[in-house]
Amino acid sequence: MKETALTRVHRELGAKMAEFAGCNMPIQYEGINAEHETVRRSVGVFDVSHMGEIIIKGPEALSLIQKITTNDAAKLTDGKVQYSCLTNDYGGIVDDLLVYRLDIDTYMLVVNASNIEKDFTWIKLKNTVNAEIENISDKISLLAVQGPMALATLQKLTKVNLLEIPYYNFQINTLAGISNVIISNTGYTGAGGFELYFSSVDAPVLWNHIFDAGKQFGIRPIGLGARDTLRLEMGYCLYGNDIDDTTSPLEAGLGWITKFDKEFTAHQILREQKSGGLSRRLVGFEMLDRSIPRHDYKIYSENGVHIGKVTSGTQSPTLKKAVGLGYIDSDFATENTTVFVSIRNKMCPARICRLPFIRTQIS
Amino acid sequence: MYYPTHLLYTKDHEWIKLDGEFAFIGISDFAQKELGDIVFLDIPSLNTVVENEAVFGTVEAVKTVSDLFMPLAGKVIEVNTLLEKSPELVNKDPYGSWIIKVQVNLPIDTTHLLSAEQYTNLVQ
Numbered sequence: 001m002k003e004t005a006l007t008r009v010h011r012e013l014g015a016k017m018a019e020f021a022g023c024n025m026p027i028q029y030e031g032i033n034a035e036h037e038t039v040r041r042s043v044g045v046f047d048v049s050h051m052g053e054i055i056i057k058g059p060e061a062l063s064l065i066q067k068i069t070t071n072d073a074a075k076l077t078d079g080k081v082q083y084s085c086l087t088n089d090y091g092g093i094v095d096d097l098l099v100y101r102l103d104i105d106t107y108m109l110v111v112n113a114s115n116i117e118k119d120f121t122w123i124k125l126k127n128t129v130n131a132e133i134e135n136i137s138d139k140i141s142l143l144a145v146q147g148p149m150a151l152a153t154l155q156k157l158t159k160v161n162l163l164e165i166p167y168y169n170f171q172i173n174t175l176a177g178i179s180n181v182i183i184s185n186t187g188y189t190g191a192g193g194f195e196l197y198f199s200s201v202d203a204p205v206l207w208n209h210i211f212d213a214g215k216q217f218g219i220r221p222i223g224l225g226a227r228d229t230l231r232l233e234m235g236y237c238l239y240g241n242d243i244d245d246t247t248s249p250l251e252a253g254l255g256w257i258t259k260f261d262k263e264f265t266a267h268q269i270l271r272e273q274k275s276g277g278l279s280r281r282l283v284g285f286e287m288l289d290r291s292i293p294r295h296d297y298k299i300y301s302e303n304g305v306h307i308g309k310v311t312s313g314t315q316s317p318t319l320k321k322a323v324g325l326g327y328i329d330s331d332f333a334t335e336n337t338t339v340f341v342s343i344r345n346k347m348c349p350a351r352i353c354r355l356p357f358i359r360t361q362i363s
Numbered sequence: 364m365y366y367p368t369h370l371l372y373t374k375d376h377e378w379i380k381l382d383g384e385f386a387f388i389g390i391s392d393f394a395q396k397e398l399g400d401i402v403f404l405d406i407p408s409l410n411t412v413v414e415n416e417a418v419f420g421t422v423e424a425v426k427t428v429s430d431l432f433m434p435l436a437g438k439v440i441e442v443n444t445l446l447e448k449s450p451e452l453v454n455k456d457p458y459g460s461w462i463i464k465v466q467v468n469l470p471i472d473t474t475h476l477l478s479a480e481q482y483t484n485l486v487q
Contacts, residue, residue: 313404
């Protein structure tokens with residue numbers, strides 16, 4: 001099993017560890033609900049170094065990225081980040097990713113840990129324009145410092161005015177004495193904060209500096225368990241649960257990052273899907289009783305017709321209610337429709353609701 | 364972790380406190396820790412007779428769901444209503460938080476149940 005540069009630190013902190021995408025990762029430290037609340041109220045740090053970074057370089061870098069991703073990367077300027085999808089030949093999603101423009105000829109793609117090899121192989125296959133492609137995942141660590149006190153924490157460690165980095169923008173600068181840190185105003189929690197990419201050799205030192213700086217705010221380490229409840233409250237998709245090779249970006253509600261004024265893999269299939277109407281959609285729903293929906297539970301209409309399935313579900317620590325995401329027949333995908341989730345052979349009522357489930361400064 | 368010696372245990376991580384013809388059943392410290400934050404206890408077996416080792420309910424944690432098994436045959440006569448509002452009590456005080464009260468037939472056969480020492484050996 002792979003480890004991050006901080007696996008030893010997590011063990012010493014008493015984290016419950018488990019394999020995720022081939023990597024030994026902290027699932028929780030003190031408990032999911034407490035960690036979740038720390039991020040919503042103050043500041044927490046996630047080691048998400050298992051995620052992948054792929055560099056695409058050269059004069060043809062942009063044309064390759066335009067060809068393989070759904071969003072319009074030509075809109076990027078230096079220091080900007082974009083959420084996007086890699087589509088397969090059938091209009092399914094190979095991966096969802098972030099595209100960083102480092103300079104005019106250099107881009108960094110940040111991909112899901114479980115898809116690093118798949119994406120790398122796919123991108124090389126589609127690289128008919130001879131761009132340079134390098135997988136630097138093993139050399140790069142990624143810490144997500146998230147929560148309303150994340151900015152105040154990190155501001156102590158850098159001369160960069162963090163207020164001047166807008167959402168989905170980044171700067172490369174010195175932080176905690178470590179040079180060339182990518183300081184990115186992004187995240188997967190809806191709580192605000194930054195993601196830091198840097199050389200893995202610096203990981204233990206940077207970790208300690210961040211915890212010293214955040215001490216006055218009660219900074220805590222946060223595991224992948226709370227990462228999931230935080231992202232689900234925001235309605236953010238998780239690859240492998242809510243989106244995969246068989247779901248299209250349009251069905252997944254990612255039409256906003258699917259731009260038809262350019263050509264990309266399977267754009268014609270998706271265009272037809274859009275004009276012909278979608279047969280199913282990813283929706284958010286909240287349970288009207290106490291039961292908790294889980295991945296793959298079936299969804300039924302009021303008349304008992306099987307209309308879809310749950311892709312993610314949890315008890316929302318903020319709302320103290322069970323919420324979920326799932327694909328259902330478009331006919332039922334309107335707000336306030338009552339549907340039923342089959343949980344232990346019982347039909348449990350749920351209400352389709354608007355995403356995100358909670359309102360934050362990000363949404 | 365802590366396993367009081369006045370209780371009996373199962374390999375499925377329930378604890379049993381015998382009191383005459385009644386048994387109180389909960390889950391062990393090990394079980395609550397493995398499950399993480401508990402958010403809901405679903406006990407559809409109230410007022411029914413449940414066989415030994417059959418499922419009497421389900422415990423839902425944030426990330427996982429797990430069945431609860433009867434350690435003894437008997438009738439589920441009460442569900443701890445405190446846990447309806449505050450299921451997290453099972454995490455905070457697993458032995459103070461009984462989940463069901465069962466009426467059993469006397470004499471009770473406990474040969475299949477584990478002592479605190481036997482259970483400790485199982486989970487260590």
